[in-house]
Amino acid sequence: MQDGVDRLLASEPERAEPQVAFGYRADDGERRPLTLRGLVARHWQLAALALVAVVVVAVANQAGPELVSYAINHGMVHPDFTVIVVAACAYVAAVTVTAVFQRALVRVTGRLAAGVMRDLRVRIFTHLQRLGLDFYTDEKAGVVMSRMTSDIENLQQLLQDGLAQLVVQGLTMVVIAAILFATNAVLAAITIALVVPLLAAGSVWFQRSSTRAYDRVRDGIAAVLADLSESLHGVRVVVSHNRQERNTVHHRRVVGDYMRANQHAANITAVYGPGTQLLGYLAQAALLAVGGDMVLGGHLSIGALAAFFLYLNRFTAPIQLLAQQYTTYQQGTASIGKLQSLLSVAPSTPERPDAVELPPVEGEITFERVGFGYDPSVPVLSDVDLTIHAGETVAFVGPTGAGKSTLAKLVTRFYDPTGGRVLIDGHDLRDVAVASLRGQLGVVPQEPFLFAGSIRDNVAFARPDATDDEVWEALRAVGLAEVVERMPDGIDSVVHERGQSLSSGERQLLALARAFTARPRVLVLDEATSNLDLLSETRIEAALDALLQGRTAVLIAHRLSTAMRADRVVVVDGGGIAEVGSHDELVAAGGRYAAMFATWEADAPVA
Structure with missing residues (x-):
């Protein structure tokens, strides 16, 4: 097996690295709704080859019963061994053609599925790169991962096997029905009339019930992955607080919901599959009674009756396979719905079509009557007016939740203000290309x-x-x-x-x-020294001075030792700016900063 794998890999052509161009604005193709037809259309050549293979398989595979009928009527009823040999050879030829094209179908659909999955994964990943921080705040990482894994894998299974088999079995039923009517229209009409109405009614019920069931299954696996991701990322907290047993109980509930969703889907399939099988057996019983009477009356040959039985068995077998493949189809279409809902999420900080390239900046930052709230009904900032001069280091201080980090996120355009404007060198951040802005900004978060x-x-x-x-x-x-x-x-x-x-x-x-x-030209440090010991903090102070030299810097300072090094200190409180000035000026003013400094100085360790 390994030798075969090595030979296959050696035969693969060398491919250059793909040239990928990322843009903050989706192109026309990416904005189109996600549909199964649209996914396949980009690989229409492979789809056309698969269709040809499907037609040949569906037609060539039905030659056998007709050859059996011919051999019975012309080689057995009237003994002629040559006719039997010719019919047998033709049967072998038909089976060989079917096998060859079946192999070709598997290879083509495999390539088709691989190409579609590559396009889809890249499209979704690119879309995720465009979304704002609010999406990742509101959505659990495990849910996003389930979209990129289980939902896409369902689509791959559908394209690689399920869709082709659906077409093969459907076309097989059409071909067989045509042959039955060509053989004996009366008997065919009776047989089809017994099967098709009940099959159609059952299929409509199955389609509606399974759609709802597999939506539950998709939501269930997303919840399982979300809970697993959260537990793994917080494993240190879980262990330190002895939370393992309670987390296990909670995960068992989540997995139990997923199990019940799968059981519900399985119960629906368990009704539909055996039901169609029973329908086929009843049709065969009716065929035996009606067809046997026609043979006795001389209206139907024994070979034709034998062919009818073989074709009817082949007619009901696709029905059973369709039930199984329709499950795959429902899972795939449910996954498309989930992926489409993800792709329909619009970026909260979109790049405008007429956005201009931001030229090299000096670094002046201006807040003009800025208002913002993560929840529009709960404002965090209101009417903030502030100018940070080019090359100036400004520290934002204030109580937790006052809006310090929010101001920094507006500077980096992680969010857009709900009111007012944020400008750099006079350019509204919403009017410039995102890449040209972020390329001149540097961010050091509190949690690296x-x-x-x-x-x-x-x-x-x-x-x-x-x-x-x-x-x-x-x-x-x-x-x-x-x-x-x-x-x-x-x-x-x-x-x-x-x-x-x-x-x-x-x-x-x-x-x-x-x-x-x-x-960068503008540097944002969200308490970048919070995780350092005093020795490490002292060691990098000189390095920070060198880094900040000639650059605009916004410091989110929880330690007032950091704020003391800034050119100006901005006290943020109550959704607005309470005080602005240098450290010495604010201490002398005796306001909020002075009180904060007095508290910090009293609690500071003695040297």
């Missing part, structure tokens, strides 16, 4: 995120073309060079998922090194 990969990849994340010397320069600037040098592979040392192999302080230092390497 590191990607699985090397230290070099993480430090050079914003500038993949950075040299090794530039990476080492950034590491030395934040005081992390000695730590990395002690690692076996230096900057090629692998950082585990989310940086779990590093301490929280080291992860924060790497995030600062990433900002050093990016060299």
Whole structure:
């Protein structure tokens, strides 16, 4: 088997890396509704080949009963061994043709499914890159993962096997019906009249019931993955608070709901499948009675009756297979509905069609009567007016929930204000191309995120073309060079998922090194030193001064030692700006900042 795999891989042609162009605005193709026909239409050549193979399989596979009838009537009733041999050879030829085209059908539908799944995964992933932070705040990560995994896998199964089999079995029924009527119209009409009405009624019931059932199944697996993702990401909190038993009970309830949804879907199929099988047996019994009487009356030959029986068995077999494949079809269409609902989510910070490229900025930031609320009915900011001069370092301080981080998120256009404007160098952020804005901004969050990969990849994340010397320069600037040098592979040392192999302080230092390497014009630090000990914080203060030199910086400061280093301090409280001034000016004013500073100074450790 391994030799076969090696030969197959060796025969694969070399392919260049795909040229992918990402845009914040969806093109016309991406804006079209997601439909099964639209997915297949992009690969119409493969679809056409599959259709040809389907037709040949459906037709060639029905030659057998007619050849049996011919052999009985002309080679057995009137003995002629030559006729029997010719009929047998023709039977073998028909089976061979069917097998060859069946193999071709499997290969073509496999390629078709792979191509469609690649397009769909890229389309959904690209759409996820455009969505605003509010989507990821409201939606559970496990639900999104279920869309990218189980829903797409259902579609792959449908395209690779289910859809082709649906067409094959449906066409088989049409071909057989035509042959039956050509053989004996009266007997065919009686047979079909017994089968089709009941089959149609059962199929309508099954379609409606299974649609609702598989919607429940899709929602159930999404809930299971969401609960699993949350538990895995919070495993340290779970263990530290001895939550394992309660989490297991909760997950058992979620899995139980999913199990019941699957059982409901299975019960529906259990009624439809055996019901169609029983219908086929009743039709065969009726055929035996009516057809036998016609043979005795000389109105039908024995070979024709035998062919009728064989064809009727082949007519009911597709019905049973259709029931099974229709389940796959329902799962696939339910998944399309879930994926379409995801693709229909509009980005909360869209790029306008007439957006202009933001030229290199000096870094002046202006808030003009800015209002904002994550929930429109609960405002977080109201009528904020503030100008941050180019090259100035401004620290936002205030109580938790006052809106400090929200102001920073508006500067980076993670959100758009619900009222007023945010400008950089006089440009409304909503009027400029997002890439040209983000390319001149640097963000160091309070909780740094590191990607699985090397230290070099993480430090050079914003500038993949950075040299090794530039990476080492950034590491030395934040005081992390000695730590990395002690690692076996230096900057090629692998950082585990989310940086779990590093301490929280080291992860924060790497995030600062990433900002050093990016060299942005405007820098936003959301309490970037909160996870550092006093020694590490002191070590990087000089590096921060070098980084901030000549750049506009917005600091979200919980430690007033950070605010003291800023050119100006902005006190945010009650959804607005309470005070603005330098550290000394605000302390002398005796207002809110002075009270905060007095409290901080009283609680500060004695040197």
